[in-house]
Amino acid sequence: MLQIARRPKWLGLLALLAVAIAVCLRLAAWQLGVAQDKGEVEAVKAAASRPVVDISQVLKPHSGFPATASARRVSATGAYAAAQQVLVTPRRLDGVSGSWVVTPLVIDSPRVTVPVVRGFVSDPSTAPAPPSGKVTVVMGLAPGESPTSGSVESGTMGSVDLAKYVNAMPGEFYNAFGFGISEDPAVPASAMRAVPPPLPDHGVKWRNAAYAGQWVIFAGFAVYMYLRAMRDEYEDEQEARAEALADKEISPT
Amino acid sequence: MSTPTIKDPKGVRTALTLFKVTSIAAGLAMFVLIAEMVMKYAMKNDALAWWSPVHGFIFMVFALATFNLGLKLRWSFGRMIGILLAACVPFVAFVMEKRVAQEVEPQLAGSLAS
Numbered sequence: 001m002l003q004i005a006r007r008p009k010w011l012g013l014l015a016l017l018a019v020a021i022a023v024c025l026r027l028a029a030w031q032l033g034v035a036q037d038k039g040e041v042e043a044v045k046a047a048a049s050r051p052v053v054d055i056s057q058v059l060k061p062h063s064g065f066p067a068t069a070s071a072r073r074v075s076a077t078g079a080y081a082a083a084q085q086v087l088v089t090p091r092r093l094d095g096v097s098g099s100w101v102v103t104p105l106v107i108d109s110p111r112v113t114v115p116v117v118r119g120f121v122s123d124p125s126t127a128p129a130p131p132s133g134k135v136t137v138v139m140g141l142a143p144g145e146s147p148t149s150g151s152v153e154s155g156t157m158g159s160v161d162l163a164k165y166v167n168a169m170p171g172e173f174y175n176a177f178g179f180g181i182s183e184d185p186a187v188p189a190s191a192m193r194a195v196p197p198p199l200p201d202h203g204v205k206w207r208n209a210a211y212a213g214q215w216v217i218f219a220g221f222a223v224y225m226y227l228r229a230m231r232d233e234y235e236d237e238q239e240a241r242a243e244a245l246a247d248k249e250i251s252p253t
Numbered sequence: 254m255s256t257p258t259i260k261d262p263k264g265v266r267t268a269l270t271l272f273k274v275t276s277i278a279a280g281l282a283m284f285v286l287i288a289e290m291v292m293k294y295a296m297k298n299d300a301l302a303w304w305s306p307v308h309g310f311i312f313m314v315f316a317l318a319t320f321n322l323g324l325k326l327r328w329s330f331g332r333m334i335g336i337l338l339a340a341c342v343p344f345v346a347f348v349m350e351k352r353v354a355q356e357v358e359p360q361l362a363g364s365l366a367s
Contacts, residue, residue: 236327
């Protein structure tokens, strides 16, 4: 069989096989990359470390939330609407059950509202009132959450459902909310703890992991095809040789 | 060169049957896929979205059947790949099925007779 492998045709096929394996493994690596969602996680991590800019440079009122805005840190100056402060519950922080304290920040110029997660409390009664007057907030942005129960008026909601604010407050809104990072003037210490802006979960996506496995199988199949075809040629030749030998024996010249 | 004799007529018969069944299945699956694409992109309807992986699986089985038959009949790699590529065009899978059957069946009959 080694002699067959050395023939030009089979060396050519070997080169083709090498290319096929390389392509399959590249594609497998690509699907594995997709499965780990590396690009997205890195982009969001990068966004979190980019310099703080004014919120109006990243978002437009009543427009969609751009994917690149996730975890972007922005600053906004305005006044908290204390009357519309809500507790979003149930939430967990470091294994503790509790609520997010979410207060709309009404930005003064132009006048646009954005809800801010000011912090986390385990006991709802300890949620502090927001500082009154003008405040500059640095926050990490996030897109609105899916609708659940509760309302702004009732003071409790199951999620940060931005549509509910549109019903409860006048004026324009950003299609986003923020995780408060710092406030100026600084707020006095309280039972409330800061909630770090979440990064999207980077669990493996199983469908893409399966595609990666599929590409490895294809590479293996290419190897199988190559060896199988070579073996067929070898056996054909052995048989032809045996037949020729037999013919000679039957009719010796 | 006359028609080559087939060494393993029984094996080829099975392989040919498998090829015929899977090529027709792949041909039909293609039309369901086209329906899915029209629904998805023209009507924004994802009702048939589950079909894509099923179609992929059927095509893979068809590819295996093609290689199985091709190896037994000592086809060139070019011919096997050519059949698979051609079968990606709607309707051509049926044409391939007919053509291969018309070519292989007389050979098979000849080999079984001898």
